[in-house]
Amino acid sequence: MPPNLSQPAMLTVDKLGVIYPGGVEALRSTSVSFQRGEFTVLLGLSGAGKSTLLRTLNHLVTPTSGQVLSSEFGQLTDAANLRQHRRKTAMVFQHHQLILRHSALDNVLTGRLAYHGTWRSFFPLPREDLQLALHCLERVGLADKALMRVDQLSGGQQQRVGIARALAQQPSMILADEPVASLDPATSEKVLSLLKRICSEDGITAVVSLHQLEYAQRFADRIIGLANAHIVFDATPEELNDNQLARIYDGHRRPQPAETAASALPSNAVTELEIVP
Numbered sequence: 001m002p003p004n005l006s007q008p009a010m011l012t013v014d015k016l017g018v019i020y021p022g023g024v025e026a027l028r029s030t031s032v033s034f035q036r037g038e039f040t041v042l043l044g045l046s047g048a049g050k051s052t053l054l055r056t057l058n059h060l061v062t063p064t065s066g067q068v069l070s071s072e073f074g075q076l077t078d079a080a081n082l083r084q085h086r087r088k089t090a091m092v093f094q095h096h097q098l099i100l101r102h103s104a105l106d107n108v109l110t111g112r113l114a115y116h117g118t119w120r121s122f123f124p125l126p127r128e129d130l131q132l133a134l135h136c137l138e139r140v141g142l143a144d145k146a147l148m149r150v151d152q153l154s155g156g157q158q159q160r161v162g163i164a165r166a167l168a169q170q171p172s173m174i175l176a177d178e179p180v181a182s183l184d185p186a187t188s189e190k191v192l193s194l195l196k197r198i199c200s201e202d203g204i205t206a207v208v209s210l211h212q213l214e215y216a217q218r219f220a221d222r223i224i225g226l227a228n229a230h231i232v233f234d235a236t237p238e239e240l241n242d243n244q245l246a247r248i249y250d251g252h253r254r255p256q257p258a259e260t261a262a263s264a265l266p267s268n269a270v271t272e273l274e275i276v277p
């Protein structure tokens with residue numbers, strides 16, 4: 001489904017600033033909006049502010065100034081609005097944040113927890129949730145692995161479980177922070193193709209941070225380039241020329257096609273388990 005430009009933006013970021021404790025200014029007065037169904041890739045050097053922007057979109061990082069406005073739920077500074085927005089905003093992480101000793105199915109079922117009260121998670125989830133979780137695994141091609149422990153799956157399969165978990169949340173938006181940074185090029189392509197196809201089929205808005213320029217050009221409807229804590233490019237992949245690339249990469253050597261994830265690991269690779277409530 002192509003982005004619907006006639007509709008109001010589904011999420012608007014207005015003059016957003018983030019200063020981390022210690023004084024690093026990671027985002028400076030940034031304004032941008034996201035249309036429903038759009039697949040946006042964030043590009044930029046390590047430390048440019050990609051993860052920070054991505055994580056402010058569901059207040060995993062709390063802005064120091066400015067605001068994030070959901071067209072459906074309102075300003076995210078309101079706790080009830082934020083809860084509703086997070087329920088419909090799924091995350092896919094670089095290290096997928098799966099529970100390795102649990103089965104693929106159990107991991108996908110955690111995507112349903114946001115729909116139930118805390119007490120409910122102590123009991124088996126409803127049958128409909130189980131059916132939905134199996135359906136999500138089927139969509140990522142892993143129905144036959146549903147009962148396997150995640151630590152027995154390959155890196156690409158684990159990331160597909162991560163996508164299935166995101167889908168189980170029935171999201172209107174997916175935020176994917178370096179989803180292929182730990183994968184080899186062939187697997188990365190498969191995972192990104194899958195993510196793009198599913199978002200397109202379901203009309204899900206996606207914001208994906210990547211280090212690989214060629215994947216951005218291939219998969220994005222729109223590329224946002226960040227440098228030094230602000231947006232320096234925001235247009236379609238076709239409009240990204242050498243001058244624009246120089247602005248994004250600030251005169252530094254930019255990632256080459258053959259460059260693998262290992263040489264492009266982010267500065268703040270996430271290692272903790274994060275399950276969005």
Ligand SMILES: Nc1ncnc2c1ncn2[C@@H]1O[C@H](COP(=O)(O)OP(=O)(O)OP(=O)(O)O)[C@@H](O)[C@H]1O
Pocket residue numbers: 020021022024025026044045046047048049050051052053265266267268269
């Ligand atoms: N939790 C934190 N506390 C302090 N500084 C931080 C924190 N997270 C990020 N930073 C700093 O904020 C700046 C922007 O970081 P951010 O992770 O958003 O960049 P990035 O473009 O995603 O980089 P990468 O591609 O390496 O992930 C960097 O200087 C980084 O060191």
